[in-house]
Amino acid sequence: MISNGLSGLMGLGFAPLSFLLTTPFWETLYLNGQLSEPLFSFYLERYINQPLINSSPGGILTLGGTNSSLYQGSIEYTNLTFAPSFWILNVSSITVQGKAISVPTSSNLAVIDTANTLIGAPTSMISDIWAQVPGSMALNGSYTGLYAFPCNTSITVSMSFGGTDWDISPVDMNRWRL
Numbered sequence: 001m002i003s004n005g006l007s008g009l010m011g012l013g014f015a016p017l018s019f020l021l022t023t024p025f026w027e028t029l030y031l032n033g034q035l036s037e038p039l040f041s042f043y044l045e046r047y048i049n050q051p052l053i054n055s056s057p058g059g060i061l062t063l064g065g066t067n068s069s070l071y072q073g074s075i076e077y078t079n080l081t082f083a084p085s086f087w088i089l090n091v092s093s094i095t096v097q098g099k100a101i102s103v104p105t106s107s108n109l110a111v112i113d114t115a116n117t118l119i120g121a122p123t124s125m126i127s128d129i130w131a132q133v134p135g136s137m138a139l140n141g142s143y144t145g146l147y148a149f150p151c152n153t154s155i156t157v158s159m160s161f162g163g164t165d166w167d168i169s170p171v172d173m174n175r176w177r178l
Contacts, residue, residue: 012040012061012114014084026063035064042114043070046171059114076164087112093160094125096132101125110161129157 015023029035043060060067066075081088091108094101107122121129126147130136136149149155155173158165 012042013086016085029063037065039065041066041070043067044114046169074164076162078162081109089161091159092162093158093165094129095156095158095165096129097156099132101128101132110159 157168
């Protein structure tokens with residue numbers, strides 16, 4: 001029986017983020033030399049317009065390496081920005097619809113988190129990003145912070161954390177499909 005409001009979620013952050021103040025499973029394996037490489041990787045399944053999600057695992061976590069059947073291209077290794085807690089990286093560039101968006105060095109941090117699909121940024125930067133998407137508009141009320149755009153608009157976005165521009169799929173820029 002799990003108590004204290006824990007849900008059984010296996011965190012991929014570092015020990016300082018642990019609710020129980022314990023070393024995470026993946027880090028314990030690493031510290032005990034039980035990983036073939038000091039790596040872990042994950043693949044997240046995409047479910048869009050699928051009424052039932054019964055036929056696939058939802059994602060795959062690989063401890064001690066990568067699963068090359070789940071990605072294409074090369075892996076870019078980047079140093080973490082702060083002492084281990086969250087997986088925090090510097091964003092060096094963002095391009096939207098082919099136009100570079102200014103990334104101020106005072107607010108260029110990104111947290112990589114498998115439990116969250118949102119990208120946070122200063123309000124001025126968010127406005128600059130969505131200004132590149134024709135017909136987009138800021139929402140309000142309980143949707144404050146989100147934007148809407150015409151259904152027939154395909155949004156192209158890429159981000160760089162050091163050298164490689166990583167494309168974000170247009171389907172991942174749309175939270176709800178109607």
